[in-house]
Amino acid sequence: MHTFLRSLIRGLARLVLRVMMKIEIEGWENLPAGGPLLVIGNHFGLFEAPILLSFLPYRDRITWLAATEVQESRILKALMGLYRIIPVWRGQPDRKALHAALDWLAAGGVVGIMPEGGVDPEMRQFTTAGLQTGLHGGVNSRLSAQLITPRPGAAYLAVRSGAPVLPVAFLGVEQVLGNLRRLRRTRVRMIVGPVFGPLSIDHALPKPARRVQLDEMGHEMMRHLAALLPPENRGPYA
Numbered sequence: 001m002h003t004f005l006r007s008l009i010r011g012l013a014r015l016v017l018r019v020m021m022k023i024e025i026e027g028w029e030n031l032p033a034g035g036p037l038l039v040i041g042n043h044f045g046l047f048e049a050p051i052l053l054s055f056l057p058y059r060d061r062i063t064w065l066a067a068t069e070v071q072e073s074r075i076l077k078a079l080m081g082l083y084r085i086i087p088v089w090r091g092q093p094d095r096k097a098l099h100a101a102l103d104w105l106a107a108g109g110v111v112g113i114m115p116e117g118g119v120d121p122e123m124r125q126f127t128t129a130g131l132q133t134g135l136h137g138g139v140n141s142r143l144s145a146q147l148i149t150p151r152p153g154a155a156y157l158a159v160r161s162g163a164p165v166l167p168v169a170f171l172g173v174e175q176v177l178g179n180l181r182r183l184r185r186t187r188v189r190m191i192v193g194p195v196f197g198p199l200s201i202d203h204a205l206p207k208p209a210r211r212v213q214l215d216e217m218g219h220e221m222m223r224h225l226a227a228l229l230p231p232e233n234r235g236p237y238a
Contacts, residue, residue, distance in 0.1 A: 003060060006083060013054040017047070021176060022185055025055065027192030027228075035061060036105040036163040037195075040154055042225050043114040044142045045173035051190060052112055052168060053083065062110040065101060065153070067118070088153070090117050090127040098156065105161040113157065115150035115221055141174040147226055147235035155218035158199045165221060167193040169228035191228045 017023060039056070041048045049064055056062060068087040071077040080087065086104075088097035101111045118124065120139045158165055172188040179186045199220070201213040219237075226237035 002082060006060060009079070009082070010054055010059075013050060017051060017054060020180065020185060021047075021172070021188045023051065023055075023188050023190065025190045025192070027194075030166070030192045030194050031057065032164070032166065032195055034058065035108045035110040036161060037110045037166055038105065038154070038158050038161065038163045038197075039110060039112040039166045039168060040115050040221055040225065041112070041168045042147055042170055042229070043116045043119050044145050044170060045119060045176055046140050047173045047176055047188070048114065048168075048170050049112065051170070051173075051188070055190070056110075058110045061108075062112065063101070063104050064112040065097060065114075086111075090151070092127070094153075098153065098160075101157055102161055105157070105163045111157065111163075113154045115154035115218060115225075116148050117151035117153070121148045141177050143174050145171070145174050145233050147222060147229070147233065147237055149236060150218040150222050152214055152218055154221055155199065155214050158197060158221065159201055159214065159217060162198040162200070164195045165197040165199065165224070166195050167221070167224040167228060169193065169225050171229065171233065193224060193228045196224055 035058070039052065041052060049066065053062065053064060063083070064085045065088045066080060066085050067090050071080060071087060079085070086097050086100045088094045101113075104111050118127065119142050121142075169191045170188065171191070172186050176186045176188070199217045201210055201217065203210065205213065223237050226234040231238050
């Protein structure tokens with residue numbers, strides 16, 4: 001029954017997203033047949049994860065890490081449960097969420113994560129301090145459409161799991177909410193890049209040096225995303 005519901009909602013979501021946006025998907029030939037696979041994407045708005053979950057061909061093999069405050073909405077909380085989406089406390093070492101994602105990858109599944117950790121960079125100071133910003137905390141669209149530096153979670157998952165990494169970049173999602181208010185459709189490009197990895201660090205190094213290497217792995221992941229975007233959208237990775 002749950003499989004049927006997931007398929008039904010996924011189909012409806014594709015229809016709604018197509019009505020809201022003119023979605024163009026590039027690089028379809030770069031998609032691996034299955035997992036283990038870590039999918040990363042930029043986070044300029046609220047629609048990257050729904051687009052990926054609706055259009056990637058992995059069906060019940062894919063899960064996602066989403067900010068725990070999304071569960072403040074009863075509807076979104078129910079959808080998270082139905083699709084087995086993993087809630088994560090942003091800005092903190094959420095071991096429960098990371099272990100759940102690693103278990104999913106170890107079982108040959110597909111896990112999605114946004115390395116930047118949120119749409120609004122101004123909220124990072126609060127999440128780093130361990131504060132939940134709430135479902136409506138900060139802006140919902142990064143109108144500058146510029147990449148920002150990553151949080152360490154995505155690199156940690158890549159290194160610990162040894163899974164290959166699939167970069168998927170988005171353009172136009174930051175304009176969707178504003179255009180909806182004007183009853184306009186938005187042209188959104190989803191660009192699937194080539195798989196890279198696996199990533200690794202030297203575990204013989206002392207902990208501070210390993211952390212430096214892990215941070216560099218995070219920047220490496222962002223450089224792969226930046227390579228799929230025009231120079232004006234690459235932020236510090238231009």
